[in-house]
Amino acid sequence: MNTDILLAALGTSARLAEGFEETQRFIQASENRFTRFSEESELSALNRSAGTPFQASPDLFAVVALAQHFFHQTRGLFDPSILPDLKRVGYDRSMDLIRGQGAIPLLESLLAGGRPSFSEMDLDEVRGMILLPPGMSLDLGGIAKGWIAEQAAILLSDFSSACAVNAGGDMFLVGLPEGESQWPVAIEDPLQPENDLTTIKVDPGAVATSAVTKRVWKQGGKLRHHLIDPRTGEPAQTDWLSVTVIAPHAYEAEVFAKALLIGGPRESEELTRNGGIRFSYLAVDHDRKIWGYQNSSEYSYVNNSI
Amino acid sequence: MKIFKSALHYWIAIVSVLSFLAGWGMLAHSLKPVQAARSSSPNTASLPALPPIQAFGGLGGNELTGNNGGSGLNLSAPGNSPASVFPRLRSGGS
Helix, strand or coil: CCCCEEEEEECCHHHHHHHHHHHHHHHHHHHHHHCCCCCCCHHHHHHHCCCCEEECCHHHHHHHHHHHHHHHHCCCCCCHHHHHHHHHCCCCCCHHHHHHHCCCCHHHHHCCCCCCCHHHCEEECCCCEEECCCCCCCCCHHHHHHHHHHHHHHHHHCCCCEEEEEECCEEEEECCCCCCCCEEEEEECCCCCCCEEEEEEECCEEEEEEECCCCEEEECCEEEECCEECCCCEECCCCEEEEEEEECCHHHHHHHHHHHHHHHHHHHHHHHHHCCCCCEEEEEECCCCEEEECCCCCEEEEEECC | CHHHHHHHHHHHHHHHHHHHHHHHHHHHHCCCCCCCCCCCCCCCCCCCCCCECCCCCCCHHHCCCCCCCCCCEEECCCCCCCCCCCCCEEECCC
């Protein structure tokens, strides 16, 4: 999934070595299952099955069911069926390959057709079957990354008293560092990723950030990024550069970070009111100004160094 | 008495007209109020519902050290005794 994953845990060396090994195995197996960049992955098999029922593994079924749930909860701002649009604008290979070889030409992308709505997908919970309508293919990148981070942290917590799994900025935190009452998490400056914009302190749970400045490439001279607005099928024109969400679960933090970034201030009120979960967010605009929504005292700033 | 009343009426009328003209003149020559600059930037124009959050003081001695850079799967190296410092956690999207 082109993501660096950090595991950190507190415990004794023998137990931690065992825990790291088991967690690493789980992460690798999940990567093989959820990546869209390998024809061998279960997700690729699901995408090839469009039009016929697909017998999914429990893990794939769980993540697709979560995706369907959040598609409705965000009123379509989170939509994993934008994969054809993502490929059309050039993100058809891993980011490393695109940066090395360039994206598909713009003219070719203009000839691509439409796609069915994600609401047309059918799930059979009893038999664990997924039916994608013809022409539909899914990209579970973000939500799967959050889900993997959370499952990996829960697994690692069996071997430690406190641990953190950070999958490319989507993290799940279990327990607390020794002597700390909360976890400090630095928020990256979207315009200068080498710098931190601020640091927040959060309770055990999840933090995820979505940004339009990270996976960026050029297609026929046009600057593109990976965050597709499902309403237009084009890279989202956003008022904010990044959104960080603090939530109980990593997959929902990831989903709402993406939906808030795409929806922007206009949709944020509706999303926070009807999101159905307790979450807080920080949004960074083009002037590096931080906007936020607090519905609780879950976090506070501890540093601000621009 | 009648003459005095008439004179008073004339005097009030003249003073009122002169005061009105003087006020008009003052306002006409006073500085104009500066028009509020209208921002055309879409970044902040539609954000009134979201007040900026106040930043607090420095992190002081509580700052953790370490990094989560590098590529692939990075594991923190477990020591012989329970670790006391976690790597610095950063969130910035991917």
